[in-house]
Amino acid sequence: MSRMDAFPKCSVCQQQFTLKGPVPYLLPCLHAVCETCVTSAAGGVISCSTCQREVNLTDTGLQKDAARQKEVFHVTVKHRPTELLCTNDDDGNQAVCWCQECEEFLCEYCQNMHSSVKLTRNHVLQNFSDMAPTASNIPAFCSIHKHHLLYLFDKTCKKLICAKCRFDDHADHEVVDLDVVADTVTKQLNHHTDELSTLQARQQSHMQSIRQGTESTDRTHNSLKDTISHTFQSLRSQLDQREKELLIDLESQTKETKATLYAQLTTCEEEWKTCTEALDYIAKVLLYASWSDLVELESYVGDITRNYLETAAPQTHVVPTAAFNTNSLSTLKSTISVFGAILPREVDEESVKEKDTQTDDDLMADLERKHKMDLTELKTKIASNEKHIESLKSLPDKLNAEIKCWKSRIKEKKTTENRASKTMDVLLGVARECGIQLLKSEVVDRSMVVKCIHLKYDKDRVNIDYVNINTEGDLVNRKSGTRPAGKGRLKKYWGTCSTGPLPRAGCPQYWEMVNRVSLDKPLTENDLILEVGMCREGQRDVSHCINPQPSSYSLDVSRCPTHGGICRKTYKEEKHVLHLPDTVPNTAGASHTLHYGVVYDDARKKILFIDVKENKVMSTFDNVDSSQPLWPMFGVYNPRLLTVSMTLVVGSDINMTEEKKAMIVKALS
Structure with a gap:
């Protein structure tokens, strides 16, 4: 796709949408129309050139197409970044990044200032080269x-x-939080996506069947074309053969007739010659003989004449004329004119016979040929059946043997399965006691197992200047006046760490924290309440919290100057990732229980932060750097303003519900 084609277009005027151009509006057909076309529509009617649907603006209210506005924004960043100028001070400088929270383009100078000002230094700035389409939760x-x-x-x-x-x-x-409504709408849209994908799959299958039908029709056309050509070629050959036979019959009959006529002509010529000789002699007698000679010769001449006259006198001969009998020509022409038919595929061709055009002789010949073919086929079937009967006689014994064998195998398999099932139940029972849960039932796969690990607070490293572990084993934001300081205790971090780093287990590891928070007075600054997360060994005591460290991953609950309330924030390697408001009411005397879970998967290089009470994954960190061991960290803050008590929930104490398992599986996949 070229850079020009990447920009969406107005479905009426076909002009491309630009970042500073007319705003796109959404038509009922889900195509976009620019604000110019909406305001200048003739008669208040818009015709979509993409689907040819007309929209009456007097009956239909159009809303701005936020999705395409975001699309134009990201396409401009990707393909026309030079057109983007810094919007912070309108100084005309070339913009190099985007602040999602401020919704401003920043030049290199403003970017540096943005990161140094206290109010905005935690904002996430996105360079144009790294920007990808993402939904904003702000x-x-x-x-x-x-x-x-x-x-x-x-x-x-x-x-x-x-x-x-x-x-x-x-x-x-009735009022609910925006994220609840957004989650419901997202599920509805995913449901619509599934329904439309199913419909599209059926349409794709139908189109494929139509294409296959078209190909089958072409093959049938070519086959019938060859059959018709062959049939009529055969008829032409038969006509040519009949023509040759008739010409041979005509030639033979003509020769026979001419031979007969020639024989008759020869006989007649000989009789004519004899008669001519007799006439010539009578003429000589009359010319030269005397009267006495005449008397003597008369008996000879009389006998010859009487003999000739007794022979049948020749008559005019009628030559037999040959004729070409065309009595059935009209019937033949009529038969040819209706011969053959192109039948639909559903019609059984064998059931359609040319009964009206067949003569009795043709019908008898067809029946005789069919009878011979049926008789031959029947003899073949009888011979085959006789062999089959012989083989069937021995079949029961074979089947009984196989049935016996299969029964034995089935019995053995059931015994094995029962043993395996009992063994699996025992193993799963032991595994659950050890804090190991299957994320998917009946799938014994290391990647589908979550280990509820047995973490412990490191009491020797607790920063006793600010926090303490009470007699119930909870981490509280009150310093201890009695506990002696450990040799390696934390001096800067307001909390403690686990007794050891997270092992490389090759499967997801899970633990939870239940935090009871009570506010003595409203928070006014960017005050921290609690922090949970993990970092490398050398970063545990660099600061009072771990979120500004380069290889740290954390969830913080603190007062937010932006929202004026108490918010949840997640950080990945110094960068702010998520900001969720309305965690705890910021009023004196307010108390709340916050229940969070953490999933660490060194195989997939992922970390999940879960709100257990809301039963949802708040943040998913990908490409986690696990080249060095990570230490779980737990911090509680500001004892002059509030009271925090953090209980560590680990191992078999964790209530691993099926809903929680499904949520983890979905987030890790």
């Missing part, structure tokens, strides 16, 4: 209350609202 600002985010959805009014709208005009309405 809420937009309310059009009524300018500084409040639209993170709620009013089911009654079916619109997005902010916290102030919630208490002003929507107090009695």
Whole structure:
């Protein structure tokens, strides 16, 4: 695809959408039309040139096509980055990156400033070369209350609202969080995708059958064409043969007739010659003989004359004329005119006979040929059946032997399966006691096993200046005045680590933390409440938290200046990845229980942070650097503002539900 073809077009004027051009609107047919065509539509009617559907704008309200606006944005970044200028100060500099939270293009200078200012240094800046289409989870600002985010959805009014709208005009309405509605809509869209994919597969199959039908029709056409050509060629050969036979008969009959006529002509000529001689002699007698000679010669001449006269006098001969009998010519022409027919494939050709055009002789000849063929086929079948009967006589013994063999095998297989099932149940029972769970039932595969590992707080490394492990074994944000300091205890990090690093197990490892949080007073700054995650050994005590470290992965709960509330944030190798608001009400006396789970899969190089109470995966980190061992870390903060108690849930104490397993499998796949 060329750079020009990559940009979507208006389905009416065919002009490409640009980042600063007319806004795309969504038609009911899911094609896009630009704002110019909408405002200048003749008679308020728009005709989509893609599907030829007409839309009456007086009856149909169009909404802005947010998806195509994002598509135009990403296509412009990919194919026309030189057109993008810095929007921070409108200084005309070439933009080099994009801030998703501020929704601004930044030049190299503004990028450096953005990363150094305290308010924006945690923002994720995306370079143009690394940008990929992703859905933004950052809420937009309310059009009524300018500084409040639209993170709620009013089911009654079916619109997005902010916290102030919630208490002003929507107090009695059913309101849910935006992420809940987005999750429901995502499931609906995935369901629509599955349904349309199934329909598309059926359509593809139908199109394939139509193409196969077309190919079959072409093959049938060629085959019938050859058959018709062969049939009429055979008829032409038969006509030519009949013509030759008739010409031979004519030639033979003509020769026979001419031979007969020649013999008759020869006989007649001889009689005419004899008669001529008699006439010549009578003429001589009359000329030269005397009267006495006449008397003596009269008896000779009289006998000859009487003898000739007694012979039948020749009559005019009628020559027999040959004739070509064409009495059946009209019938033949009529038969040829209706001979043959192109039948649909459903019609059984053998059931269609030319009864009206067959003569009795033809019908008898056909019946005789068919009888001979049937008789030959019957004899062949009888001979084959006799052999088959002989083989069938020995078949019962063979079948009984095979049945006996199969019964023995089935019995042996059932015994083996029962033993294996009992053994598997025992092994799975032992495995569960050891904290090992199958993510997929009946699939004994290392990649489909999750190990609920037995982590422990390292009590010797607890930073006793800020936190402590109480008598119940919980990590609390109160310093200890009685516990002696361990030789290798943490001095900067507000918490502790596990007693050892995570092993390279080759399968997913899982643990959970139950955090009980109580606010003594509202939080006003970017105050941390708790942190869970993991990092390398040398990064455990570099700072009061691990999120700014290069090879660390963490989930933090803290007060957010952007939302004005308490939010959940995840970090991967110093970079801010996720920001979820409304974790705990930021009011004095508010208390809440936060239940989180962590999955570490060194084989797939993935880390998952799970909200157990909401039963959803908050963040999935791919391409995790596990070249060096990672240490689980646990931090609790700000004892002057709040109370935090973090309980470590490990091993068989974890309630590994089927729903939780399915969620982990989906996130790891």
